[in-house]
Amino acid sequence: MDDRKERRKWTPAEDIVLISAWLNTSKDHVVGNEQKAIAFWKRIAAxxxxxxxxxxxxxxxSAHCKQRWGKINEGVCKFVGCYEAATKEKSSGQSENDVMKMAHEMFYNDYKVKFTLEHAWLELRHDYKWCGASSTKG
Structure with missing residues (x-):
């Protein structure tokens, strides 16, 4: 018999709370950049x-939170690029839904998987780190 715990999938509600925890903890000016990685992730887990x-x-x-955050961050950063490209290709008469559909298609074409973190992107899209201008490499 295997004693390992069964892996639990993260729910969108858990992702949203994790995002909130990360944003609030990373922007804590009292602690700020002085936080060590272990303490930072312990605060997020708490x-x-x-x-x-x-x-x-x-x-x-805390290790689970860190691992999940890595997946969210990577996926959302990739989607930001697809969304930007779709926005640039938008023609008059196209709706936001059309842009989102195109962004999802671009993501799938580029990464060969469906983008399943739209709930996370919606939470992060207005934060400076995930806004278009800062996501381009340069």
């Missing part, structure tokens, strides 16, 4: 665990 939105759910360890 914020995450304290969320009333996740009452009754099993706790996530």
């Amino acid at each position: 914020y995450f665990a304290a969320s009333p939105k996740l009452a009754g759910l099993q706790k996530r360890e």
Whole structure:
């Protein structure tokens, strides 16, 4: 018999709380850049665990939060590029839905997987790090 715990998929609600935890912790000017990585992720895990939105759910360890954040950040950064490209190709008469559909198609064509983190992108899209201008390499 295998004693390993079964992996639990992250729900969109958990992702949203994790994003909020990361944004609030990373912008804490009192602690700021002085935070060591271990302490930073422990603070995020504590914020995450304290969320009333996740009452009754099993706790996530700081390593789990860090790993999930890496996947969210990578996926959203890739999608930002696709969304920017789709926005530049937008013609008059096309709606925001048309742009999103095109961005999803571009993502799939580029990465051969569907973009499943739209809920995360919607939370992060207005934060400076994920806004178009700062996501381009230069």
